[in-house]
Amino acid sequence: MKKSVNQLIFATGVLVVWEGLALLKLWPPYVFPTPRGVAESFWAGFADHSILIGIAVSLRRVAIGYGISVVLGILLGILLTWSRFLQDTLGGVILSLQSLPSICWVPLALLWFGLSETAIIFVTVMGSMLAVTQATKAGFDNVPRILSMAGRNLGAKGPQLFWHVLLPASMPYLVDGLKQGWAFAWRSLIQGEMLYVTLGLGQLLVAGRDLNDINQVVVVMVLIAGIGYAVDGILFRRLETSLRGKWGTTIAAAN
Amino acid sequence: MTNYVLDLISRSIAGGRVLPEHEELPERVKPNKDAPADTPLHAPPVSQKESIALSGVFRSYANSRGSFTPALQNIDLEIEQGEFVCIVGPSGCGKSTLLHLLAGLDRPTSGQVIVDGSPVQGPGTDRILLFQELGLFPWLTVRQNVEFGLKMAGVSRDERKERARVFLRMVHLSHFEDHYIHQLSGGMKQRVALARSLALRPKILLMDEPFAALDAQTRDMLHDELERLWKENSPTIVFVTHNVREAVRLGDRVLLMSFRPGRIKSQFQVTLPRPRHVEDADVAYLSKEILGQLREEIDRSFNAEYSREEKR
Numbered sequence: 196m197k198k199s200v201n202q203l204i205f206a207t208g209v210l211v212v213w214e215g216l217a218l219l220k221l222w223p224p225y226v227f228p229t230p231r232g233v234a235e236s237f238w239a240g241f242a243d244h245s246i247l248i249g250i251a252v253s254l255r256r257v258a259i260g261y262g263i264s265v266v267l268g269i270l271l272g273i274l275l276t277w278s279r280f281l282q283d284t285l286g287g288v289i290l291s292l293q294s295l296p297s298i299c300w301v302p303l304a305l306l307w308f309g310l311s312e313t314a315i316i317f318v319t320v321m322g323s324m325l326a327v328t329q330a331t332k333a334g335f336d337n338v339p340r341i342l343s344m345a346g347r348n349l350g351a352k353g354p355q356l357f358w359h360v361l362l363p364a365s366m367p368y369l370v371d372g373l374k375q376g377w378a379f380a381w382r383s384l385i386q387g388e389m390l391y392v393t394l395g396l397g398q399l400l401v402a403g404r405d406l407n408d409i410n411q412v413v414v415v416m417v418l419i420a421g422i423g424y425a426v427d428g429i430l431f432r433r434l435e436t437s438l439r440g441k442w443g444t445t446i447a448a449a450n
Numbered sequence: 451m452t453n454y455v456l457d458l459i460s461r462s463i464a465g466g467r468v469l470p471e472h473e474e475l476p477e478r479v480k481p482n483k484d485a486p487a488d489t490p491l492h493a494p495p496v497s498q499k500e501s502i503a504l505s506g507v508f509r510s511y512a513n514s515r516g517s518f519t520p521a522l523q524n525i526d527l528e529i530e531q532g533e534f535v536c537i538v539g540p541s542g543c544g545k546s547t548l549l550h551l552l553a554g555l556d557r558p559t560s561g562q563v564i565v566d567g568s569p570v571q572g573p574g575t576d577r578i579l580l581f582q583e584l585g586l587f588p589w590l591t592v593r594q595n596v597e598f599g600l601k602m603a604g605v606s607r608d609e610r611k612e613r614a615r616v617f618l619r620m621v622h623l624s625h626f627e628d629h630y631i632h633q634l635s636g637g638m639k640q641r642v643a644l645a646r647s648l649a650l651r652p653k654i655l656l657m658d659e660p661f662a663a664l665d666a667q668t669r670d671m672l673h674d675e676l677e678r679l680w681k682e683n684s685p686t687i688v689f690v691t692h693n694v695r696e697a698v699r700l701g702d703r704v705l706l707m708s709f710r711p712g713r714i715k716s717q718f719q720v721t722l723p724r725p726r727h728v729e730d731a732d733v734a735y736l737s738k739e740i741l742g743q744l745r746e747e748i749d750r751s752f753n754a755e756y757s758r759e760e761k762r
Contacts, residue, residue, distance in 0.1 A: 344555055345585030349599035349650065350575040359602070363589040442588045443632030 228409045233417075236410035245399060246414070250422065252394040253384060256312070260319025261380040268324040268376060269369075272331025286332075289325050297322030297383035301390050315387045315395075322383025323376040330372015334365025367438055374431045381423045396422075501654060501686040502529040502552060507561035509547055510711075520711035521547045525561070527705070527714060531653075532684040536701035538694055538744060540751040544712025545690040546582065549656045552688065553579035565654065575599060578652035582659045584643040586631045592642050593618065593627035599650040617645040620675060637664045644672065648679065654686045661696065670728070673699060677725065694737045694744060699728045706743055709751040716743060 210230055217229040224232070240246035275282050275289075300321045301314075308314035338361055346360035388397025396419055403411035507525040510518040521544040529535050539545050550556035551563050554573040563570045565577060578599070586595050596614040605613070618624050621641035631639060640663060647655060661669045677700065680687055691697050697704045701720050708715040718740055722732050 339585075341581060341583045341585040342587065345581060345587070346598075347573045348553055348555065348579050348581075348585075349646070350573070350602040351598075352573075355602055359598070360587070363587070366589065438589075441590075441630045441632075443630070 225407055225409055228413045232410040233413050236408065237414045240399075240411070240414060246418065248394055249396045249399045249415075250418065253388065253396045254422070256316060256388075256395065257319060257380055257384045260316045260384060261323060261377060263316070264320045264322075264324035264376060264380060265327055265373060267320070268327025268372075269331050271324070272328040272335070275328065275332045276335040289328060292321075293325045293329065297379065298386045298390070300383075301387055304387075305391070310391055310393075312393075315384065315393070318387040319380050319384045322386075323380035326379050327372050327376040330368050330375065331365070334368030334372070335361060337368060338364040367442060370431065370434055370438060374427065374435075377427060377430060378423065381419075381426070385419055501531040501533070501566060502527070502688070503562075503564040504528075504551075505562050505564075507551065507558045507563060509544070509551065509556070509559050522551075522558075523711035523713050525712075525714060529686060529688065531686055534680060534687045534689065534700060534702045535705060536689045536691060536697035536703070537705045537707060538691060538697050538740065539707030539712065539715075540709045540744070540748045541692065542751060543707040543709050543747070545707060546658055547712070548707075549579055549658050549688065549690060552654070552656055553577055555579070575603060575650050576652055577654040577656060578647045578650055579656040580643055580647045580658060580660045582662070584639055586639060586643055586646070588631045591628050591630055592623060592634070595631070595642055596646045596649050598646060603650070613649055614645070617649045620648070620679075621645045621672070637668050640664055641668075641672070644676075651683065652685060654688070657687065657689045659691055660689075662692070669696075673728070674725070676700065694741050695728045695733060698722075698733045698737045698740070699726050699730075704740060706740060706747075709747045709754070715747070 214230050217227060221227070237246070271289075275286060297318060300318045304314040304317045308317060342364050343356065343360055346356050351359055384395075385397040385400075388395040389401050390397075396415055400412060400415040400419070403409070403415060504525050504527040507522055508520065509522040510520040513519045525548065537545050537548065547556065551558055552565070552570065554570045554577065570577075587598065590598065593611070593614045596617055597610040600610040600613060615624065615627070618627055621644055623638060623641055623645065626634065626638065631642070634642065640660065644660060647657075661672055664672065673696070676687075679685075687700075689697070689700060694704075698718075698720055704718045704720060706715045706717070707713065718736065720736065722730075722736070726733055
């Protein structure tokens with residue numbers, strides 16, 4: 196309760212200061228958006244469906260891209276843990292590719308797939324998959340040896356050991372990686388959408404700039420941040436709370 | 451097919467790291483130079499129904515200088531079915547290594563480990579090791595932890611629940627069955643681990659300093675429980691401890707191990723009538739004798755540590 200009161204006070208404060216600054220007219224209106232202008236732009240966007248279409252298209256893309264990157268990322272992480280050879284070779288490549296901003300994949304994607312849906316999903320996957328891979332590998336690498344020994348000692352072998360000991364034991368890392376992967380996927384998608392014109396929030400953002408409509412720019416930015424936050428909450432907050440409930444606050448010291 | 455792949459993965463994650471050194475042996479200990487000549491052992495009574503037989507068991511670990519540090523040297527040991535054997539020794543004498551060998555979580559460098567007539571090939575639920583570090587699963591509740599081994603063995607849900615409850619009642623944790631591990635105190639965790647091991651009704655129970663972290667009252671209570679359980683189901687128990695009185699309180703036989711490399715230095719048959727108590731005068735008297743010999747080994751371990759410090 197206290198938290199939401201604080202948040203309400205903060206939001207009101209921001210609006211009041213913002214409106215105050217706008218009323219002072221220190222800057223021309225095409226440089227400094229006003230609360231009213233932003234609200235109107237928001238409304239207009241809903242009225243002509245451009246915002247809803249943008250959200251739907253972007254969410255569909257990120258769902259596909261993130262889905263692929265989770266599946267491939269986890270598989271790759273398992274492969275890396277499994278094979279010493281892959282770990283020695285591909286491990287370094289993956290680390291170096293992770294330092295590549297996802298926008299760097301755009302030229303390659305365009306050359307390979309053209310101005311298509313596939314290209315943008317490719318960029319999303321490349322932007323987020325490796326984070327999932329790294330976390331998966333870290334998760335398995337950090338399974339305390341005593342836990343796998345205890346599992347074997349109590350009769351778990353092969354697949355049982357994997358499903359009932361190794362996988363749950365690496366969960367804290369895995370959830371972290373999935374969360375990070377989500378943030379990367381969403382960012383990469385928007386970046387990609389900004390570079391060439393199709394539907395989607397990234398394109399709406401660029402359109403705002405092209406039309407010199409600062410209100411639309413702000414509206415779309417707020418939407419992008421808000422959706423990123425909301426999806427994170429829907430996907431991960433409960434999972435994290437449940438993990439913390441089981442493992443205790445200090446996961447490493449749980450044993 | 452999937453199972454095969456998962457099996458490979460599990461082995462690479464878990465199995466690959468089973469063998470490396472788990473006792474942190476110091477690098478500069480010279481193997482075996484100043485070790486005393488082998489003390490002759492009282493030959494244990496020849497029996498048809500021995501449960502555990504080790505012959506000529508050596509175990510050494512590669513150290514960081516590329517040579518090998520011996521952890522166990524020439525262990526010959528026979529343990530009868532249903533016998534309660536306690537092992538005492540200074541830290542670093544390879545007590546835990548010995549249990550790991552018996553549990554099949556480690557393999558001897560040379561020599562044979564035979565359980566019930568056949569060589570140990572790997573872990574098996576006929577032998578359950580109660581780890582010093584416990585190894586409880588933090589993502590499972592207390593009861594799910596106790597049920598774990600039964601679940602792996604394919605016991606039905608209802609029966610698992612039933613059996614877990616029996617053992618939880620025994621260790622006085624009935625009210626905590628839905629708690630998670632991090633919500634328990636150290637002593638409670640210890641009791642969960644005990645219940646988890648017992649739930650499988652192993653023929654051989656291997657215990658690695660299981661009660662070391664407990665307060666005296668809880669320990670007394672668990673001594674009684676363990677003894678009662680042993681009388682009822684007569685599993686073979688190999689119980690490692692650094693507490694000599696505890697060893698004399700519980701064991702039919704107490705083995706004293708020497709400091710690195712670990713060897714069985716001497717053995718003591720404990721013929722005192724049961725039930726015993728740690729405070730009993732007879733227990734204290736026998737403990738004193740064993741403790742005298744243990745002191746020598748502890749001194750040697752201190753000297754080894756000390757000279758290591760000096761060389762730095």
